Amino acid sequence: MERSFIMIKPDGVQRGLVGDIISRFETKGFTLVGLKQMSVSRDLAEAHYAVHKERPFFKGLVDYIISAPVVSMVWEGDGVIASARKLIGATNPVEAEPGTIRGDYGITIGRNLIHGSDAPETAKSEIELWFDEGSLCSWEPTMKPWLYE
Numbered sequence: 245m246e247r248s249f250i251m252i253k254p255d256g257v258q259r260g261l262v263g264d265i266i267s268r269f270e271t272k273g274f275t276l277v278g279l280k281q282m283s284v285s286r287d288l289a290e291a292h293y294a295v296h297k298e299r300p301f302f303k304g305l306v307d308y309i310i311s312a313p314v315v316s317m318v319w320e321g322d323g324v325i326a327s328a329r330k331l332i333g334a335t336n337p338v339e340a341e342p343g344t345i346r347g348d349y350g351i352t353i354g355r356n357l358i359h360g361s362d363a364p365e366t367a368k369s370e371i372e373l374w375f376d377e378g379s380l381c382s383w384e385p386t387m388k389p390w391l392y393e
């Protein structure tokens with residue numbers, strides 16, 4: 245079963261949106277297999293966003309991610325990587341559709357509330373970066389036959 249790394253950024257936590265955001269993934273039907281609130285070290289934030297390290301916004305992005313606690317999660321389900329990106333919405337909240345997390349709650353790209361892995365390879369590397377091997381909890385929801393044909 246596919247897994248994606250999802251992180252509620254400091255603004256999502258500070259604004260009291262943790263419950264709402266988790267609820268959107270739950271009610272969609274995805275399965276939560278990893279969850280922790282944590283302060284992020286500069287090293288971890290820089291590693292997570294290493295692909296952007298030459299970009300002008302990199303330092304501001306890292307400063308933002310380490311400025312207050314985040315909620316890190318792993319969600320599981322068929323197509324969860326692409327589906328989570330749709331639930332999250334476009335990177336710039338101004339372009340994100342209403343009904344998406346960024347579209348409903350965000351105003352600027354530098355405070356866009358949430359991260360979601362963008363492809364199977366990045367999901368795998370991000371889950372390995374953020375969660376210790378063995379700390380994830382595999383379980384079979386009893387409602388699975390009502391979610392999957």
Ligand code: DAT
Binds near residue numbers: 296301353358
């Ligand atoms: P996403 O988070 O949708 O995967 P991304 O990987 O392109 O987007 O960029 C990572 C984060 O960096 C993004 O959530 C917000 C920030 N960012 C991206 N482009 C930016 C820009 N032009 N100015 C400021 N921040 C930016």
Ligand code: MG
Binds near residue numbers: 362
């Ligand atoms: Mg990205």
